Amino acid sequence: KNEVEQSPQNLTAQEGEFITINCSYSVGISALHWLQQHPGGGIVSLFMLSSGKKKHGRLIATINIQEKHSSLHITASHPRDSAVYICAVSAGSYQLTFGKGTKLSVIP
Amino acid sequence: DSGVTQTPKHLITATGQRVTLRCSPRSGDLSVYWYQQSLDQGLQFLIQYYNGEERAKGNILERFSAQQFPDLHSELNLSSLELGDSALYFCASSVVGSIGANVLTFGAGSRLTVL
Numbered sequence: 001k002n003e004v005e006q007s008p009q010n011l012t013a014q015e016g017e018f019i020t021i022n023c024s025y026s027v028g029i030s031a032l033h034w035l036q037q038h039p040g041g042g043i044v045s046l047f048m049l050s051s052g053k054k055k056h057g058r059l060i061a062t063i064n065i066q067e068k069h070s071s072l073h074i075t076a077s078h079p080r081d082s083a084v085y086i087c088a089v090s091a092g093s094y095q096l097t098f099g100k101g102t103k104l105s106v107i108p
Numbered sequence: 109d110s111g112v113t114q115t116p117k118h119l120i121t122a123t124g125q126r127v128t129l130r131c132s133p134r135s136g137d138l139s140v141y142w143y144q145q146s147l148d149q150g151l152q153f154l155i156q157y158y159n160g161e162e163r164a165k166g167n168i169l170e171r172f173s174a175q176q177f178p179d180l181h182s183e184l185n186l187s188s189l190e191l192g193d194s195a196l197y198f199c200a201s202s203v204v205g206s207i208g209a210n211v212l213t214f215g216a217g218s219r220l221t222v223l
Contacts, residue, residue: 033211033212035214040216041196041216041217041219042110042214042216042217043198043200043214043217044110044214045211045212045213045214048211048212086151088151095153095156095164095166096143096151096153097153098150098151098152099150100150101150
């Protein structure tokens with residue numbers, strides 16, 4: 001079974017700061033997902049990647065398959081980025097294994 | 109609005125009761141996935157349906173069952189409810205059956221409270 005570890009668990013940043021959230025997994029995967037969960041509870045899929053790097057607006061996700069590690073970066077952070085960010089992996093099957101999430105608070 | 113509709117949004121019931129959660133996938137999506145999010149366990153995969161057929165099973169209890177109907181909506185039935193079943197239940201959908209190749213679209217969730 002894949003173990004998914006995220007760090008840090010909690011992160012507080014000042015508005016405008018560059019933020020990095022890390023995700024490590026224990027066995028090979030077919031894809032890694034980054035999800036965002038807002039305080040209201042809804043979940044939004046931010047990225048799905050199996051190699052390299054993807055960018056969407058101020059968000060960048062990278063993955064290193066050899067090192068079994070992914071990072072989610074937020075540039076010029078804003079209070080509206082405050083949410084829980086969840087890493088999830090799939091390993092050729094139909095189910096996702098989730099990390100416990102990183103709670104981000106961006107202070108104005 | 110993600111396009112995935114879940115009802116009800118909130119549900120309060122008593123131990124021993126049975127409830128049904130409903131999910132309508134995004135238009136064009138054939139796969140429906142159910143997840144449970146509790147405070148102590150985090151998000152866990154329960155079950156997946158693809159075009160009416162069960163495709164994969166995760167940590168779904170025997171007291172829980174699901175199905176996907178010809179119009180592709182899905183229902184998750186939870187019976188003999190226990191306090192520990194209190195959680196957020198999410199439905200997600202994708203175009204095809206392989207989660208490795210698809211971005212998921214999540215519904216807003218159904219919050220179940222068992223008293």
